[in-house]
Amino acid sequence: MSHDLRQASPPARSESGLHEKGLSKGTVGVLGLVVIGISCIAPAYTLTAGLGATVAEVGTSLPAILLAGFLPMLLVALGYRELNSAMPDSGTSFTWATRAFGPMIGWMGGWGLIAATVIVLSNLAAVAVDFFYILIAQLTGQPWIAELTGNLWVNIPTTLVFIAVAAWISYRGMNATKVFQYVLVGFQVAVLLLFAVMALTSSQPNDPTPITWQMFNPAGIDTFSAFAAGISLSIFVFWGWDVTLTMNEETTDPKKVPGRGATWTVLVIIALYLAVSLGVIYWAGVGTTGLGAGNPENQESIFAVLSGPVMGPLAMLMSLAILSSSAASLQSTMVSPARTLLAMGYYKALPSSFAKISARFMSPSVATFASAAAAAVFYVVTRLLSENALWDTITALGLMICFYYGLTALACVWYFRGELFSNARNFFCKFLAPLAGGVVLLVMFFATAIESMNPDYGSGSNIGGVGMVFILGVGVLLLGVGIMLWMRVRHPAFFKGETIKTYKLLK
Template sequence: MSRDTATESRATPAAESGLGDKGLSKGTVGVLGAVVIGISCIAPAYTLTAALGPTVAEVGTQLPAIFLAGFLPMLLVALGYRELNSAMPDSGTSFTWATRAFGPWIGWMGGWGLIAATIIVLSNLAAVAVDFFYLLIAQLTGNDAIAELTRNLWVNIPTTLVFIAAACWISYRGMQTTKAFQYALVAFQLVVLTWFAVAAFSHVNNGTAFDPTPIALDWFNPMAVHSFAAFAAGVSLSIFIFWGWDVTLTMNEETTNPAKVPGRAATLTILIIMGIYMVISLAVISYAGIGETGLGAGNPENQESIFAVLAGPIMGPFAILMSLAILSSSAASLQSTLVSPARTILAMGYYKALPERFGKVSPRFMSPSTATITAGSAAAVFYVVTRLLSENALWDTITALGLMICFYYGVTALACVWYFRREAFDTVRGFFFKFLAPLVGGVILLVMFASTARDSMDPDYGSGSNIAGLGMVFILGMGVLVLGVAVMLYMRIRQPGFFKGETLKRML
């Protein structure tokens, strides 16, 4: 069979049904495996140590209420994702579903939003893993100078590239290798987080806590936040810390039941993460209070890494386990986060929204080959360039992630509403899961997108860097989306078939 004939026969399923088999390994991931990978991608140990302090600084003891407020749109969007996955289990997720609902232009940008967000965060995860790698060595050897090696670019950059390459290698070897790697690291970080929480509550109970603060119902009341600006800032932070659960959907073609397992895993992942965040936030505030001095959770000096400050007083000689847990959390998330962009790029190559070479699958490991290497290489290049330019540029781009997350989640949620518009009102269940839940969740996130875009125009937003008085966070965030439009227009000229609905049909 000629190459052209093989390509034509491969495209036939997509032409007839709108979806096609990409050659990924089937039946390799069950609900447990998908949930573990979902938790790993969110990286609770790493996320909490970076997010707790800044969020407490914004909302004080209403931290649990803010987590609940951020959890709500994530859950509503996840319910919409579950319905879309049941109808169209495809590794392209946001790209595929938005294309089927709204057409190729919006679908392409939905895929770009996911790819851009995950590639940017990959570079950040690698950087954090390297920071804690050298910190852990310093703690083990008692040589504090080793921890400072991460500030040396000519040590930091090569080490970061090694971490990214290792994550690519594991991902390239497919879901079986990924699962084996993730089970151990996720289990370890959850054990350490549980240990930390139990020890903190024990100190509170024994009267040895730094600032014992009794838990009150008011902590769960979002109306008690002192201002709407603080509430909005807190919700923006909490949305970011829930991000990553949709990795369970991008594995749908590799699960034991593509129509059901990914949706169940996504919902379970969000619920489990919510439980973890709630317990840890209560433990931290109960032990340390929200004061701005000493070990207080509101102390600006503690905000960069709250666990680095509290682990010693709470866990005693076992505090080093927390550093190891954060290292394992960021390393595990670095690898699991690669799953999403690789499979989205694979789908875009398969449906010819990107060059067809991106649709290749490794015949040995039955995993995205070119797409995985491309995602890892893009993350590596992005990290090197931004780190050499300015550390502020790197962190401002991470701050701009909120724009892309809200964009592609919101678009996908509304795609659910539009795709099921003719059947959503047939049953009560359909009305809630196919219409109301994704509509509310999608609107909330798109409002957050607009609000964040407006706020980020302020030069004081993020690191304070600006160009001609326009905040760097806005320039970077919107710049990435504009770059996506440029690439899309280029692909429209080079490969018009996708944009004409020839390879992935819109459902009218």
Template sequence: MQIEAHDPLHRPEVDLQDKGLSHNAVGLLGGTVLGISSVAPAYALTATIGILVAEAESKMAVVIIAGFLPMFFAAYAYRELNKVAPDCGTSFTWTTKAFGPYVGWLGGWAAVLATVIVLSNLAGVAVQFFYQFIGDLFNSESIAGLWENKPINVLTCLAFLAIATAVAYRGITTTEHVQFFLVGFQMLVLLVFTVMAFAKAGSSPTGISFSWDWFSPAGLTLSAFIAGLSGSIFAFWGWDTALTVNEETKDSDKTPGRAALLCVLSILLTYLLVAVATQMYAGVGAEGLGLGNEEIADNVFGALAEPVMGGPLHLFLFLAVLASSAASLITTFLPTSRTMLAMGTYKAFPERFATIHPRFLTPSFATLAAGVGAALFYSILTFTSENVLTDTIYSLGIMICFYYGLTAFACIWFFRHELFKNIQSVVFKFLFPLLGGLGLLGVFLVTIRDSASPDYGSGASIGGVGLVLILGLGLIVVGLVFMLIMRARQPAFFRGQTLRKDTPVLVVDEP
């Protein structure tokens, strides 16, 4: 006797909707490049190396590896879910199918929030390096310091966001072509910087000798390790862009998952090489060029570019970080707009978010909404936080852990009836997602506990509560209110009428 399988296990796409996006526009290389572009290695390194050293000192390398592991394991959860449900809503769609509309809605909300906030962060870093580059080019300290003028900073940031919105609005093909150049340029410059840092490490006054102890967690407190891990996870975040363009990718059930894994592994190798070279050259002290110096912590490459590469070659590092920020700024519109597109299509968001441009085949309204949201967030936070970049990175760690971890557990639950069917299922549908989910959950819980302190992050607080917690957890809680409003206005999604929660049943042969 044979028990018939419930169809959604094998064909959950029966209730997935085509959004009207372009098809077969992205290949394996293109998806990998889009993922690397969204991670933005040059930008991520200059923004997080100082944070990692502040928390872990010389143990930066082990924290980078620790941040890689849950991301790597979670990538397998994304890959397995994408095989059976290639939908641009990714986390939102998959957590809805596994846990139902309410949990799925919150997962989508956290994903949208995180990407909108990082858009503002990316634009902020681009502003810094833009003025530093122009200032060094014309040997003008007054121009180089213009980014510290808050009104000028915000106006320039809004201009960058407007340009990025326009490029993303014009379509995936335009975005992909721009990324090949920007990603290639930044990776080449990072390689040159790494080689030169290794070569000059012995003559640097603050340099230190290489030690395998950098790769051991021994001597790190749990709080310091988790705080550093939060920054490391942020530095790896963005590879899922390769999956959010799954409906626009060739072989949409296979290629996006492979591109995501290639992206994560490439980024790990890049980070370890640059981090070790930088640490050997600059050391971890709190004086001069030491990576523990608070004055250079939020812009490490800005301080090290000229000492390591010399002039005028150091200008290329400024351009690389600017290119990295610009590239990621453009690419990050992809997951933001496509998650909102899916939520609009399935009526979890106002239906206007489901609008597709008839010529460019892009989620036009969602793209514009992401740009406006990022502009408002950056403008407000710039005038309320003394160190807007540091606070947004820490708060993003909370949101990233929340929705990535949720997706990892969704994989286990969705495939629960076939987890032990064969060794591949045990490893890729159960063990790896479990390890990724537990790792992200641990970081989430410890960060929530520690970030309640007003001393956490930059030290900014509101009503005695740390700004990092307010941004990270508070905005997720705000989503609960918006969710209730959406349930009252558009109940179909919450009744499971537009996107079903699937209960898979394994095919079993009984004697």
């Protein structure tokens, strides 16, 4: 039966044996993998974008929710790894969910992944632009330059330029080198630690808040909805970690390196997050006024507010770390929705023009520019509709990640349904872990989605009494349903299962 799992749906191996894969075999050790993992997580960016919004939900229980948020990520990632090793060539949520659950759910899995990455692209670009102006202001000593980012006539064009440049680089297929990644990651980690140390040893904290064990206790969070929102946000801050588990052939020892790399990455990241969040809580407190981390004014980008008072002139380093990490992520993340769009075009789940590959640069052409255009449109719309666009997009993003991650985890359970109980390892990695993780994430998804209809949810922006986060998150998913139905009528081949076969259990 295991043979049958590898059905002939991915393109047949080239008959001529023409194409040798460009995987660099066996070059990445544990340290290299940790660097890759941290660069995908981009902690300087995730912290500035996610910390404030999370504090708004859970207050001083921030450390607890970060620890709790890692658990569903871990459970789902175990299932991911199984799907990845069973179908290494076919890729991702779209194809996996299609094979497990059929075309409609598979289509929505792909859409969820595209939506999540498009949303994060627009947020990455916005954060990069904010810190671009902050950094210039710090370098020139002209504070008014940092205010420019609040001016929509400056902010929107600059953000569009950042997105366009990232799309162009990604289209040209330019690669980040090993040295570049090591420097970028090392710098990010060093600056974040410096921030934590300076905050915790500060002689004049804004609102000195004693650190207690209670902060580490997830049970200390008041309401379930705060817990759910906190989890979906902390999923966002660990998003990227699972890349370490899916790297096999590239590592020096596929049996040991991925596991060790993943463990070290998560230890480093959790230590870093705890240090920074404790630093933030100790120094700023969770008060809702002034420099307090609970102040809605500070939610959008916590370091934009705190790094100056905490780090003094060294705040420049923080701006540089966040700018470099978000700009680098912007470029590398652009590849992901482009490839899913390409795959959906290739399997006729979208118009086949999305499957175009540039003959010169060997990269998706239509799909790359479509992703960039979608990110740009999403950004402009949110910026114009919401007063706190960044905050709302991050919350909507958490929602979207819960959706496609949860769906993919359940796809794992269903796909392997014939062999779940054949041994203990299968039971845990293919059944228990992904099932628990998937169910938790989908519960979080529905809980947050329902909660977010409330106009006061998140930043408090709303349209006609419906919360902005709901409109962004659920609206994007409904848009997907609309496009899917349109495709189903216009180009039914994919939906009839002609291009990707749904896996049927053999009896």
